[in-house]
Amino acid sequence: MTITALPPDPLRPLIRRLTGDEKHEPSSHSTLDVLWVLYDRVLRVTPATVDAPDRDRFLLSKGHGPAAYYAVLAAKGFFPAEWLDDLGGWDSPLGHHPDRLRIPGVEVGTGSLGHGLGLAVGTALGLRAQGFADARTFVLVGDAELDEGSNHEAIAYAGAIKLPLTAVVIDNQSATHGWPGGIAARFPGWDAAHVDGRDHEQIENALTRRHDRPNLVVAAVAPKWSDR
Amino acid sequence: MRQTFVDTTTELLASDPRTAVVLADISADAFRPAMRRHPDRVLNVGIREQLMTGVAGGLALTGLRPYVHSYAPFLIDRAYEQIKLDLGHQDVGAVLVSIGASYDGAAEGYTHQSPGDVELLDTLEGWTVHVPGHPDEVAALLRAAARHDDRVYIRLAEQENSQAYPDGGRLRVIRRGGPLVVAVGPMLDPVLEATRDLDVTVAYTNTPRPLDAEGLRQLADTELVMVEPYLAGTSARQVAEALGGRPHRVLHLGVGRAEIRRYGTWQDHARAHGLDPAGLRAKIAEFLW
Numbered sequence: 001m002t003i004t005a006l007p008p009d010p011l012r013p014l015i016r017r018l019t020g021d022e023k024h025e026p027s028s029h030s031t032l033d034v035l036w037v038l039y040d041r042v043l044r045v046t047p048a049t050v051d052a053p054d055r056d057r058f059l060l061s062k063g064h065g066p067a068a069y070y071a072v073l074a075a076k077g078f079f080p081a082e083w084l085d086d087l088g089g090w091d092s093p094l095g096h097h098p099d100r101l102r103i104p105g106v107e108v109g110t111g112s113l114g115h116g117l118g119l120a121v122g123t124a125l126g127l128r129a130q131g132f133a134d135a136r137t138f139v140l141v142g143d144a145e146l147d148e149g150s151n152h153e154a155i156a157y158a159g160a161i162k163l164p165l166t167a168v169v170i171d172n173q174s175a176t177h178g179w180p181g182g183i184a185a186r187f188p189g190w191d192a193a194h195v196d197g198r199d200h201e202q203i204e205n206a207l208t209r210r211h212d213r214p215n216l217v218v219a220a221v222a223p224k225w226s227d228r
Numbered sequence: 229m230r231q232t233f234v235d236t237t238t239e240l241l242a243s244d245p246r247t248a249v250v251l252a253d254i255s256a257d258a259f260r261p262a263m264r265r266h267p268d269r270v271l272n273v274g275i276r277e278q279l280m281t282g283v284a285g286g287l288a289l290t291g292l293r294p295y296v297h298s299y300a301p302f303l304i305d306r307a308y309e310q311i312k313l314d315l316g317h318q319d320v321g322a323v324l325v326s327i328g329a330s331y332d333g334a335a336e337g338y339t340h341q342s343p344g345d346v347e348l349l350d351t352l353e354g355w356t357v358h359v360p361g362h363p364d365e366v367a368a369l370l371r372a373a374a375r376h377d378d379r380v381y382i383r384l385a386e387q388e389n390s391q392a393y394p395d396g397g398r399l400r401v402i403r404r405g406g407p408l409v410v411a412v413g414p415m416l417d418p419v420l421e422a423t424r425d426l427d428v429t430v431a432y433t434n435t436p437r438p439l440d441a442e443g444l445r446q447l448a449d450t451e452l453v454m455v456e457p458y459l460a461g462t463s464a465r466q467v468a469e470a471l472g473g474r475p476h477r478v479l480h481l482g483v484g485r486a487e488i489r490r491y492g493t494w495q496d497h498a499r500a501h502g503l504d505p506a507g508l509r510a511k512i513a514e515f516l517w
Binding site: 121123125128156157 | 282
């Protein structure tokens, strides 16, 4: 895996504030580039429109390790950067898993894996039923999170009813038993694209295009463990 | 009761554009006409109860009012974490409507029985629980739930009372006398028959959550019997809190915790759990006299 685009500079100090980690580059956060491209180039949502009924929705299903998510939201002005200085503290709105009631711009509280896809299917159906034809729904899932069976209920149903939502699977080969045959093979009836999870142009191209059925984007980044 | 649910919810779909129905195959045939008229708001996800609840959470997040329906063990027991997180933790609501109750599925066996559904919901915040005792109580409960966004559980059963009490939301006195016996939902008729010649006050409610604590304090003296159609003792904490600081004795009757590995009918299971008139009478009389 080559790093073809460095993460934008504004995120580097923000992530450092969160983690206090001077040694690791922001690129050690597997979701960072996808999240940045989503909020910088794709999603129709701003701090001013977090309650607009027809806004685009982004659901972070993989609620683990939300540092990159918090940094991107702070960089885009959804909450003050000062919040990043206290992660998981009693007085902090930012937990180790995000809470939608505490953080402006966060659509769902997640942490227990395997809940985001089902909520995203319901969200996309709810937007469609109310005639918000322009509102798009995105959900980000980890490749290890796909182990949870609840995901596969949502994947099969979305494919069967041709529901146009976009799922991004961040693939850092962290699933204990892997996905022999590939992740896309687990998404029957979906369009699928594979991108370099660090390449902003590739990510943007894959996420911007509208589909008339569910769309999977597998974003590959460096393996979580170097022995794989 | 199920037909009343289908008819009323079908009317709500036509009259209130916020109404949505989410199914997991159970009762899908009954909703087919509604599904044809409102394909965007009547959703059958197939045999996927986790998804059914997650979809309801997503619909509610966009402002719709989802009615979610299945057999009680699949609606509540199986999807407990989705109820906890996809509804409660997101601070959104839904109307969960179950059939099957504790042992309507007597011949189906324990896999199709949910005596613990109300107790499971008692571990979570903010659930209103309705246990109607008559089909004519069901429509008003469903319509009331359409007018807000709170979390509501409506437990429908085959067992029903001979008379409807549309004002059964609080404790409603059916017969005045000595110590208070509270009958929840379909327990009223067996309680009335069991206590026909006993000097007791019988009060009815179809809404055990929130339990009418004020009514309980007014009606209960020092002795009280609770008769509930789900796990015995499910309301022990609520009764203790309502009568806290006041000396009292209370007997909690309901479905036993031991699995009864027999089939038969719901009447057989009611008898096995001591919830038939004879069983109730023996336990109530022994406790009070």
